[in-house]
Amino acid sequence: MLNYSVSEENYIKAIYRLQEQEGMVTTNELAAELKTKPASVTDMMKKLKTKKMIHYQPYQGFRLTTEGNKVALGIVRRHRLWEYFLAEKLKFTWDEVHEVAEDLEHVTNTKLINKLDEYLGFPRVDPHGDPIPDANGKIEISKKICLTDLPVNQLAVVSSVSDHSSKILELLEHKKIAIGTKLEIKKRFEFDESMEVKIGRHPAFTISKQLAENIFMKYE
Amino acid sequence: MLNYSVSEENYIKAIYRLQEQEGMVTTNELAAELKTKPASVTDMMKKLKTKKMIHYQPYQGFRLTTEGNKVALGIVRRHRLWEYFLAEKLKFTWDEVHEVAEDLEHVTNTKLINKLDEYLGFPRVDPHGDPIPDANGKIEISKKICLTDLPVNQLAVVSSVSDHSSKILELLEHKKIAIGTKLEIKKRFEFDESMEVKIGRHPAFTISKQLAENIFMKYE
DNA sequence: AAATAAATTTAGACAAAGCTAAAAATAATT
DNA sequence: AATTATTTTTAGCTTTGTCTAAATTTATTT
Ligand SMILES: [Mn+2]
Ligand SMILES: [Mn+2]
Ligand SMILES: [Mn+2]
Ligand SMILES: [Mn+2]
Numbered sequence: 001m002l003n004y005s006v007s008e009e010n011y012i013k014a015i016y017r018l019q020e021q022e023g024m025v026t027t028n029e030l031a032a033e034l035k036t037k038p039a040s041v042t043d044m045m046k047k048l049k050t051k052k053m054i055h056y057q058p059y060q061g062f063r064l065t066t067e068g069n070k071v072a073l074g075i076v077r078r079h080r081l082w083e084y085f086l087a088e089k090l091k092f093t094w095d096e097v098h099e100v101a102e103d104l105e106h107v108t109n110t111k112l113i114n115k116l117d118e119y120l121g122f123p124r125v126d127p128h129g130d131p132i133p134d135a136n137g138k139i140e141i142s143k144k145i146c147l148t149d150l151p152v153n154q155l156a157v158v159s160s161v162s163d164h165s166s167k168i169l170e171l172l173e174h175k176k177i178a179i180g181t182k183l184e185i186k187k188r189f190e191f192d193e194s195m196e197v198k199i200g201r202h203p204a205f206t207i208s209k210q211l212a213e214n215i216f217m218k219y220e
Numbered sequence: 221m222l223n224y225s226v227s228e229e230n231y232i233k234a235i236y237r238l239q240e241q242e243g244m245v246t247t248n249e250l251a252a253e254l255k256t257k258p259a260s261v262t263d264m265m266k267k268l269k270t271k272k273m274i275h276y277q278p279y280q281g282f283r284l285t286t287e288g289n290k291v292a293l294g295i296v297r298r299h300r301l302w303e304y305f306l307a308e309k310l311k312f313t314w315d316e317v318h319e320v321a322e323d324l325e326h327v328t329n330t331k332l333i334n335k336l337d338e339y340l341g342f343p344r345v346d347p348h349g350d351p352i353p354d355a356n357g358k359i360e361i362s363k364k365i366c367l368t369d370l371p372v373n374q375l376a377v378v379s380s381v382s383d384h385s386s387k388i389l390e391l392l393e394h395k396k397i398a399i400g401t402k403l404e405i406k407k408r409f410e411f412d413e414s415m416e417v418k419i420g421r422h423p424a425f426t427i428s429k430q431l432a433e434n435i436f437m438k439y440e
Numbered sequence: 441a442a443a444t445a446a447a448t449t450t451a452g453a454c455a456a457a458g459c460t461a462a463a464a465a466t467a468a469t470t
Numbered sequence: 471a472a473t474t475a476t477t478t479t480t481a482g483c484t485t486t487g488t489c490t491a492a493a494t495t496t497a498t499t500t
Contacts, residue, residue: 256458257460259461279465
């Protein structure tokens, strides 16, 4: 596997993330994601195409090649392992890990990452519940369902949270919801799409639509 | 404190290291240390001068300013803390830590480094015995004496080893010498400047001049 | 089907960091 | 003191990654 610059890696990872939602990624989308300008994106897309990281025809958008996907998974692996390290070992809070991991992910020493993985006990998910690819680039894609779509009285486990800010963390901590928490919806209200949620035998409490949209569940 | 590029940091750290021996650093010396060309060094010296990192008059060599020294100590702190982490937690061998730390040292998040320091238990020296500056940039300069200069029958402790290669490590492990080992010289031979060394009550053994030159001692 | 709007690419500049080759300054020899 | 050698700097080019403004292509309206 060749070597990629920090900039190339950031582009590749961003394409990977945008691709998870829609199939094809557009110039403007990627520019927004990376807080850069569309012209810069076009330049980089030409380079990534010659390096066979992406499929790209002018004006047609782009997506990662098989090789590009492998590279992206490597970056995601490093990013999430470091996030786990920061949260678990250094006691960083949820909202602080991402920024630091954004830099650490670019240290591309395979032995370092594999030993770190081992040291951490081969964690399966990062502090936000996102899966960590293994040394071979294999990633667990578990079918997760948004809390807004969970049927009433259906017990499920919180598997990930898509917003990574301190603001959502504050709210989640207050409501005692974390990755791994088992809960069920007791009632939905049409007026504001809020819901009554129950954790174990504790009294039910309310969750807003905005909060529920960011919580993803898994059946046990 | 401002922000410096990876390249600027590597130059600053290299000047710091060369400065430890002689007072003034020259263009050619620095170029050799960084495996770059003298012309590139001159370019960077101009930049570091405008940033007030170094004192520099054309043709006169350069040395770090007080501010430059502070920045250098920050880089050295990060480098050595990561070396300690790699050796202690990830079980990297002696000769592997430097290369990886060379990259990790450029992640300049203060909270990361201070939390890492705490997590590691505020280690005082890195795996080669070199002192780790604290969060305020204070570094323990202990008077160390080369094993070639240690008086006969004078008990002392191995405090650092200047060569960081796997070859010297192999030899040191074979002779059961490590940072912290207490030993004394029983006899010196003028012919090849080799010496008989004794650790505790174990039988004495021989150390070559070349090996002794790389071992530095401290009195307890 | 034109006309207009939006998205994308191209053209041309710029800063950072490196290089080679030539010029200038300093150091070492005769 | 003059010559030669060494060191250092300057000049000019290259690559990477970014930007703005203009041109082009594609999409959307009228
Ligand atoms: Mn990044
Ligand atoms: Mn994450
Ligand atoms: Mn470095
Ligand atoms: Mn070291």
